[in-house]
Every structure is written in structure tokens, then in C-alpha cells.
Amino acid sequence: MKITLLNFTSTPEKTIALAAKLCYSDSSISQLEDKVKGISYEKFLDKILKMGHLSVLEHANFTFGIEGISRATSHQLVRHRLASYSQQSQRYVKFKEPEFVTPPSIKSNASNAKRFSDTVESLYAFYREMLEAGVPAEDARYVLPNAAETKIIVTMNARELLHFFTLRTCERAQWEIRDMAKRMLALVKKEAPIIFRKAGPGCVNTNKCTEGEMTCGRPDEIREEFKKL
Numbered sequence: 001m002k003i004t005l006l007n008f009t010s011t012p013e014k015t016i017a018l019a020a021k022l023c024y025s026d027s028s029i030s031q032l033e034d035k036v037k038g039i040s041y042e043k044f045l046d047k048i049l050k051m052g053h054l055s056v057l058e059h060a061n062f063t064f065g066i067e068g069i070s071r072a073t074s075h076q077l078v079r080h081r082l083a084s085y086s087q088q089s090q091r092y093v094k095f096k097e098p099e100f101v102t103p104p105s106i107k108s109n110a111s112n113a114k115r116f117s118d119t120v121e122s123l124y125a126f127y128r129e130m131l132e133a134g135v136p137a138e139d140a141r142y143v144l145p146n147a148a149e150t151k152i153i154v155t156m157n158a159r160e161l162l163h164f165f166t167l168r169t170c171e172r173a174q175w176e177i178r179d180m181a182k183r184m185l186a187l188v189k190k191e192a193p194i195i196f197r198k199a200g201p202g203c204v205n206t207n208k209c210t211e212g213e214m215t216c217g218r219p220d221e222i223r224e225e226f227k228k229l
Helices: 012-023 029-036 041-051 054-059 071-077 110-132 137-143 158-168 175-191 219-227
Strands: 002-008 061-070 084-087 149-157
Touching: 002 175, 012 029, 012 041, 012 054, 054 149, 054 158, 061 071, 061 158, 061 175, 071 149, 071 175, 110 137, 149 158, 158 175
Parallel strands: none
Antiparallel strands: 002 061, 061 149, 084 149
16 A cells, blocks of 8 residues: 655645634735734644634645555545545556455465465456457456455545544554555644644544444553554
């Protein structure tokens, strides 16, 4: 898996502070620029976040290039509808070599890992045979598994990312999308450390596990992990 932060709103925390200031000020935009000079973004944005005034976070966007995830995970990812996606097409792209993701639970058993690999590679072999026989790629792809690797470019605003991280960095999330979400969080924390300082699962951003009986039972350990992220 490879994740790159391709682009993001310039000075995201300043942009969000300007949007928040505007809501409570009779100043012009240029006057607001002067008002945010020298202010503590940390104190101001902490106040905004505690107030729950999250709409201002929608003015900061982050674009990721994601490679080497399975179609099983991309199907989960695109369920987050307040985002933009451009995904490598299995309809137009013909795959020459088998590229697929093997879950750790399968890798841990040598016999299962070999059977899994052999099975997936045989599917790709049949896929290539169909292409050579003139079957359109859009039809031959029907035989490809959920394990097939994909590439996708994703853009989300800061508000949606906070929601995404709450759901997908939790221990209850599926392992692959959880790994992906943690890597995405590490990247945006470097560019907007105040906004994403408390980002993570419920036990991190609200200091309380939100999973009820489904809790992992390790909130202190999880909090420590995200402090170091």
C-alpha cells in the first residue's frame, strides 16, 4: 500500500480561521486577513471545534493518491459519499500481471497462503486467456477477485476526514481500510496539526469508546498509539 498527499488547501488552518471569523464579524474579507494575523490558531480553532462549528472545516480540502489497496477496500472507501473519487478502471485497463492483496490472516498459514495465491493467479490466467480470445476487458474483469489491487485518487474536506477517521481508524474497522486511514491521518496531521490533533476513533476524539459491547477493551493503548501517530 502506498499513500501520497497529492495536494491540499494552502494554509488550511488559516483558511478555516478566516471562515470562522467571518461568521461572527462585520468586517470585510481584507480586514479579516489583518485580524487573524498573529492570533493563536490553536486557541481559536480549539474553541471553534468545541463549539461544534464544523461547517468551516469544509473549506480545507485534501487530495490523496492511493495505490495497492484491494477492491474490497475501495468498495468500503467510496461509501463515504461526501468525497470525490477517480479510480483506475477495470473496464478500460487491461492487467498483464496478477496484482492482489493477501490478508494477514491468510498469510499467517503457509498452506492457506499458497492455495489463496494459486487460486487468484489462476483467475488472472483465465482473465488473460479471455482477453486473448477477444472477450472485452469490461466482461473479462468479471472473473477478477475482491483481492485485485486498485489505484484511486480521493479528495475529502477536513470535516469529512474527521468523520472518516472516527469510523475507519477504530479497531472495529476492517484491517485494510484501518491501515489506510491511519496512514492518511499521519499525512494530514503534518499539514494541519491543530485540526487533526484529536482525530481518530471515538476513544481518542471524545475520550470515550463509542462501540458499546463491541469495544476492543483497549482504549488507553489506542490513545497512546494515536498520540504518537
